Amino acid sequence: MGRMNGWLRGLAVVVALWQVPHSHAWTLEEAAKPYKGVTVRTIGEALPPLEAMKAMAPEFTKRTGIKVEIEMYEHSEAVNKVMLDLNSKRARYDFILQPHRELGKFVANKHLQPIDRFLDDPKLRDPSFEPAKVLYPGLWKEISWYQGKVYGFPFTALTMYAWYRNDLLNDPKERAGFKAKYGYDLQPARDWKQYRDLAEWFTRPDKGLYGTALQGKRHEALWYEWLNFLYSFGGDVLDVKAGSDCGPVIVNSPEAIESLEYYKSLVKFSPPDTLNYFWDDVMALMQQGKVFELIMWNDATYAVAEDKEASTVAGKMAFDLVPQGKGGKVGQVEGWSYLIPASAKNQAAAYLFIQWMMAYDQQLKQHLNGGASARPDVYASKDVQKLAYAKASMQTNEVAKPKATLPQSGEMTDILVREISTFLVGQKTAKAALDTSAKDISKLLGKCAPLKYPVK
Amino acid sequence: MQGVDTGGTRGRLLFDRGTAWFLLAPAAVLVVIFLVGPFYYMTWTAFTDLSFANPDQHGAFIGFDNFRRLMREDDIFWSSFGRTLHFVVASVGLEFVLGFALALLIHRSVRSTRVVLTLLLIPMMLAPVAVGLLWKLLLQGDFGMVTHYLRSVGLLARDAAIFSDPSLVMPAIVAIDVWQWTPFVTLVVLAGLMSLPREPFEAATMDGAGPWRQFVDVLLPLMRPIIALVLLLRGIDAFKEFDKVFILTGGGPGTVSELLSIYAYRVNFKNWDIGYGAAVAFMVYLVVVILCSIFYKAVYWKPSGERVAA
Numbered sequence: 001m002g003r004m005n006g007w008l009r010g011l012a013v014v015v016a017l018w019q020v021p022h023s024h025a026w027t028l029e030e031a032a033k034p035y036k037g038v039t040v041r042t043i044g045e046a047l048p049p050l051e052a053m054k055a056m057a058p059e060f061t062k063r064t065g066i067k068v069e070i071e072m073y074e075h076s077e078a079v080n081k082v083m084l085d086l087n088s089k090r091a092r093y094d095f096i097l098q099p100h101r102e103l104g105k106f107v108a109n110k111h112l113q114p115i116d117r118f119l120d121d122p123k124l125r126d127p128s129f130e131p132a133k134v135l136y137p138g139l140w141k142e143i144s145w146y147q148g149k150v151y152g153f154p155f156t157a158l159t160m161y162a163w164y165r166n167d168l169l170n171d172p173k174e175r176a177g178f179k180a181k182y183g184y185d186l187q188p189a190r191d192w193k194q195y196r197d198l199a200e201w202f203t204r205p206d207k208g209l210y211g212t213a214l215q216g217k218r219h220e221a222l223w224y225e226w227l228n229f230l231y232s233f234g235g236d237v238l239d240v241k242a243g244s245d246c247g248p249v250i251v252n253s254p255e256a257i258e259s260l261e262y263y264k265s266l267v268k269f270s271p272p273d274t275l276n277y278f279w280d281d282v283m284a285l286m287q288q289g290k291v292f293e294l295i296m297w298n299d300a301t302y303a304v305a306e307d308k309e310a311s312t313v314a315g316k317m318a319f320d321l322v323p324q325g326k327g328g329k330v331g332q333v334e335g336w337s338y339l340i341p342a343s344a345k346n347q348a349a350a351y352l353f354i355q356w357m358m359a360y361d362q363q364l365k366q367h368l369n370g371g372a373s374a375r376p377d378v379y380a381s382k383d384v385q386k387l388a389y390a391k392a393s394m395q396t397n398e399v400a401k402p403k404a405t406l407p408q409s410g411e412m413t414d415i416l417v418r419e420i421s422t423f424l425v426g427q428k429t430a431k432a433a434l435d436t437s438a439k440d441i442s443k444l445l446g447k448c449a450p451l452k453y454p455v456k
Numbered sequence: 457m458q459g460v461d462t463g464g465t466r467g468r469l470l471f472d473r474g475t476a477w478f479l480l481a482p483a484a485v486l487v488v489i490f491l492v493g494p495f496y497y498m499t500w501t502a503f504t505d506l507s508f509a510n511p512d513q514h515g516a517f518i519g520f521d522n523f524r525r526l527m528r529e530d531d532i533f534w535s536s537f538g539r540t541l542h543f544v545v546a547s548v549g550l551e552f553v554l555g556f557a558l559a560l561l562i563h564r565s566v567r568s569t570r571v572v573l574t575l576l577l578i579p580m581m582l583a584p585v586a587v588g589l590l591w592k593l594l595l596q597g598d599f600g601m602v603t604h605y606l607r608s609v610g611l612l613a614r615d616a617a618i619f620s621d622p623s624l625v626m627p628a629i630v631a632i633d634v635w636q637w638t639p640f641v642t643l644v645v646l647a648g649l650m651s652l653p654r655e656p657f658e659a660a661t662m663d664g665a666g667p668w669r670q671f672v673d674v675l676l677p678l679m680r681p682i683i684a685l686v687l688l689l690r691g692i693d694a695f696k697e698f699d700k701v702f703i704l705t706g707g708g709p710g711t712v713s714e715l716l717s718i719y720a721y722r723v724n725f726k727n728w729d730i731g732y733g734a735a736v737a738f739m740v741y742l743v744v745v746i747l748c749s750i751f752y753k754a755v756y757w758k759p760s761g762e763r764v765a766a
Contacts, residue, residue, distance in 0.1 A: 105508070105509050109508070109509075110511075205614070216620070218710070271597060272597050272598075272615050272616055274620060275619075275709045276597065276619040276709070285598070407510055410726055411729070414727060418710075421708050421711075422710035422711060423710075424710070425709040425710040426622070427711065
């Protein structure tokens with residue numbers, strides 16, 4: 001019996017020793033073997049983060065034999081093509097890159113494959129990849145989760161913050177003149193009064209310089225931009241804690257009305273065509289050195305602040321959180337997420353590519369080429385710290401506020417864009433525009449979204 | 457022999473009919489696939505609650521609910537409808553007057569019309585998307601060439617921009633449409649003028665009718681079918697205007713340039729409310745059908761005197 005026990009003990013040790021190296025022996029090459037020769041196809045917005053991914057994909061193909069085809073389109077086109085593909089069940093894409101506001105629509109219509117299936121699969125899951133530890137938890141939850149279930153990983157954690165012309169901020173003549181007029185030092189705005197003072201001071205149409213540039217076109221850009229003002233003034237669209245929650249409509253609160261009126265007050269410090277601008281236009285103006293300050297996206301920062309071939313103000317920019325109002329420090333976040341359609345043909349191969357892209361090395365490379373990683377360790381890298389916008393990006397990530405990801409979020413956005421635009425051109429007052437928005441959104445969402453502020 | 461002949465004729469007829477059907481079949485199949493099929497699907501969808509956004513709306517039949525909502529509750533639809541009618545009347549009206557005048561001028565004054573017509577047709581040959589992009593750049597508020605010259609001559613204030621000023625947006629869009637489509641009117645009217653018989657004009661001259669009387673009492677009645685045709689084609693096309701406006705303004709600022717087609721796009725492809733969007737599209741179709749029938753009547757309408765004589 002004693003001999004038998006000893007023999008069994010010895011066998012257990014052998015088994016354990018055999019298992020130890022195997023549990024750590026996960027390699028991408030091994031995991032990808034069954035999918036060699038497969039082609040995974042994806043679609044996303046034609047911007048630097050996707051271009052960076054496209055540049056890295058051949059390395060993945062070299063290691064795995066899995067080919068990656070990437071289709072790039074303008075923002076709305078990328079969203080519309082995916083909607084039509086998912087609803088037609090053609091399964092053209094093995095994974096998709098989509099803005100997180102679309103999440104509710106996809107989940108409610110059962111278009112997505114929850115990602116935990118892959119995370120629980122030891123053959124596919126890289127044991128060193130622990131998303132809960134390596135990603136900003138708030139950003140991951142906001143961008144890729146819906147009603148407590150995880151559907152993907154952040155492709156980009158897009159946030160908006162304030163951009164300033166640092167060379168003008170540090171110009172001794174400007175500093176002296178500004179202090180003489182406003183009674184305080186020229187610096188990035190701490191509050192919205194200072195933001196307007198700065199806009200006013202630097203508005204010099206005769207010299208082709210404007211204080212700011214609003215994204216006032218009837219386009220999603222208008223809504224995104226105004227959300228920064230809304231949140232900072234202490235308002236919100238719905239009174240909820242998570243983007244996937246439905247709750248009372250508060251978009252016509254006094255704070256929201258105040259923020260909208262303030263927003264319009266900046267039109268006179270913007271170029272004449274400001275009501276026809278969206279993100280591309282204001283980015284181009286900044287690159288040409290025609291604007292002093294504005295509120296813009298982090299994935300556009302590289303092309304303005306670092307790319308000397310594209311920008312006349314590269315190396316001359318400063319970045320900071322949006323000014324603070326009653327809402328305190330806030331950031332408006334919009335992420336694009338890696339998602340796997342339920343109808344996709346090559347789900348496992350797609351997951352392997354996504355997981356590979358989420359690894360530190362790829363995230364760092366992508367971030368340095370215009371990406372917007374959701375990994376804090378990427379921001380801690382020395383190379384990233386050298387970027388003028390690293391600090392502002394990181395700070396905004398930490399105070400990011402959720403936005404509605406309900407199935408009706410697209411229509412909610414459309415209502416708000418329409419009404420804000422009618423206010424900007426003087427067709428309605430701020431109160432009337434937001435009252436109409438509140439009424440329409442409440443009607444759209446139904447019983448779960450009563451009006452908190454009565455509408456006549 | 458007669459019987460044999462009859463049999464042969466019948467056989468040929470049957471053969472001809474069979475051949476005719478055989479030859480027509482490919483075109484008929486294509487028409488069914490690309491016209492009848494989609495139209496049937498759109499019409500059916502307009503009677504359902506299909507939505508790609510709302511999971512509770514799977515496309516159940518809801519009768520006339522979408523149309524009821526459209527007629528009674530949807531203020532945006534009606535304001536877009538009114539705006540579209542204004543756009544059609546203004547743009548087609550101007551295109552017709554300018555195109556007719558230009559055609560008369562070319563017909564009477566230009567000997568070799570080839571070069572003139574080739575130059576005239578350039579805007580018409582451009583894709584609407586290209587026209588939208590072209591004018592977006594020309595009228596851009598910061599560096600647009602046309603904007604620059606308009607400011608230089610004082611027609612546009614230094615602190616104004618065409619697509620950010622609600623009072624200038626629709627006139628600008630009408631002007632661009634007129635620029636693009638006046639040559640089409642000119643071309644069709646010119647073809648009509650060249651095909652007119654000389655005799656009625658010679659008779660009118662003999663009777664002492666001056667140029668104005670000849671224009672009103674001879675030329676215009678003779679040109680009526682051509683005029684009706686050109687107005688019909690332009691009216692239908694202008695009513696469906698989408699590309700240029702979408703690229704230039706996206707329907708804004710505010711709702712200043714939100715035409716019916718832009719609204720239909722928003723309902724279908726922003727809100728994914730496909731059933732309701734199909735109802736909006738069906739209404740556009742209905743208006744076009746009404747326009748067609750009115751103009752068809754106009755083409756074949758004859759004064760009472762002519763009808764009696766006939």
